[in-house]
Amino acid sequence: MISFSPSEDQQMIVNMVKEFVNDHARKVYRECDESGDIPANVIDTAWQLGFIASSIPEEFEGFGGERSALTGTLIAEELAWGDLSIAMHILCPALVATPVVEMGTEEQKRQYLPSFCGDQFKVATAALIEPSYNFNPASLQTTAKPDNGGYVINGEKCYVPLAADADLLLVYANESGNTQGFIVEKGTPGLEITEREKNMGIKALATYELSLKNCKVPKENRLGGDAGCDFGRIMNLSRVALCGMAVGVARAAFEYARDYAKERHAFGEPIASRQAIAFMLAEMAIDVDATRLMTWEAAWKLDRNEDATKEASLAKMYADDMVMSVTNNAVQVLGGHGYIRDHPVELWFRNGRGFATFDGMAIV
């Protein structure tokens, strides 16, 4: 039976996230963007809310809540409405936790999951993107080859969030034509994390380039063991997470531009009283809503364990364009003021452009 009404539990979680982002993320996000750092207390406060531990089963010391991609997109939207860098930082450990919960072997679950359920933010991340314009997640340049009963990994990665501090890295590599995940622990010889990247947006999120030179991992570290992982599903879980975040960023920009247009007077009346501005805002509102609903549908399908490649990739394609156009319009509504860093719209505009690039940088 079709319904567009979130459950009471989902509504409660959304309200909790809204409170967190209003009290914390929204208070510091500009400063974070300028300095490149997120205060530890913001991350710690978010960690206490249990975004990661909540969907880890009790037998591995988690809260044992129901894992839902749909609930995940609701959380992603609200966090990203607060700030995209902070959202991606907070959810970064899920880049390892989610694939292990869904596809890990019993041994991998026992070994890794409890570490995501402690009091301290667990730094773990994934390395998927490669530094090339024609990067293709399904056909990676980084290779994993059998070696003495284990694997040897070679390649270059970029846009790896929190890599410098990560205890665990889930490295995706090309294994005889298929993309598979390999858990690489901090300090593994051959793993070299190079400089922190400087990007147009998400400046508060520490991302790194890294190289893997004859980096050897035991065969037990192959995600999912002999069965491997369902990389298509991992990508779809990532797409809906990014879609949710794109909706959050776009909604933030829309709301700011809407409120500004009602305050700002020109020719004796608010600029929102002119159709040229009002119609831009209407279009923004329509596309934000449409993207959210498409994201929900794709996530709903993933929650039923169905293949959602078509739904998730169409939603992502739509979201990439939507967030760019909405944030661009938000800057435009503010005119010259939109270009000044006293207002946040330029920040959302820079962050918005990233979604077409952020493959696999967030997951629900």
Next chain:
Amino acid sequence: MIDFELTAEEQAMIDSAHKESLEVIRPLARYYDEHEHESPKDLIARNWQQQAEGGGSGILGLGVGASLRILENCWGDAGLMLVAPGSGLGGAAILTSGTQEQQAKFLKRFGEGEPKWGAMAMTEPGAGSDTAAIQTMAVLDNETNEWVLNGEKIFITGGQRAMDESDGLVVVWATVDKTAGRAGMKPFVVEAGTPGAHIDKVENKLGIRASDTATLILDNCRIPYENILGSPEVRKVDPSQTAGFRRAMATFDATRPIIAAMALGVGRAALDFVKDVFEKEGIPIRYGLPRHELTAMERDIMDMEASYKAALMLMLRAVWMMSQFQPNSLEASMAKAKAGIVVSRITQKAVEMMGPLGYSRKNLLEKWMRDGKINDIFEGTGQINMLIVARRILDYTREQLK
């Protein structure tokens, strides 16, 4: 609980509409496009029979299943879908504004006898989107206790079938007080055969040619006092808050998502055409690849599919809210505005992509491009719906945002 699964009943409704569109409607589509003012009598009889068996169907209170059935009908043919007999938009107005007695009196005919049509007359030569500017007058003759209607109404969908070809009716919007603006606007039921009411002209159109679009002349047309829907009282308070206008708008909240569904039916027809051609040529559409790996054709199709899905979701939400008795003015206008743009873009792009196949009248694609365009115009143009969306999101009155 957010859910996108159709019930078995809804799915059955859609499947049967799809089958009928494929087997019955599509084979007739081209003929009635090329023979504009002919009536598909067999199809009408068939629809009438189906409605009698199904217990009739109004436009109001339509749920998700019915909206998707209408989508399938329009996937078959939008013009022929509009020809289906029934109380139509006139019935919608009677249901939102009429008393129990009026509903019984005026709607009974749609469940018995020969096929009949109900229509709504709002637009005038000098008043389209600006409905408050209508000039058609209704004056009460106290001696006979009759309303006397004078004026000219144009662009009445199904007007000819309602007035000339059946014992149907038209709900005519007229003003009882020109100085009162919207507050003076009232709906009146004019039944077929009423002296002083006649169809003057049937338009030649770009598309949806199977459906008649008529002009109704009201020349000292006398109707009983009881044919006014709602109160005759004119309250000159905040005009947007008056009952008469509110009722007209409530009708739109119900009909706009349905227009969105109609638009989507035409859009999907065009999309399916393109995908079928690709499939026959053995060209796969590869989802999930990075953009730089896709062909231009694949990108075009995916853009069309994504925008189709965006409008579909907005439509379903608006219909779902209506079925939950939640106010849906904003969402209805969002759905209508988006679907109007999307159907125009998809059909126009499809004709472009298919080259000689698209432009030729041998195929239906060019027809769908012509048919689809109406959805961005009737029941409020795309721009009027954008204006409604803008006012709602800004919390502005009509005075604050013109």
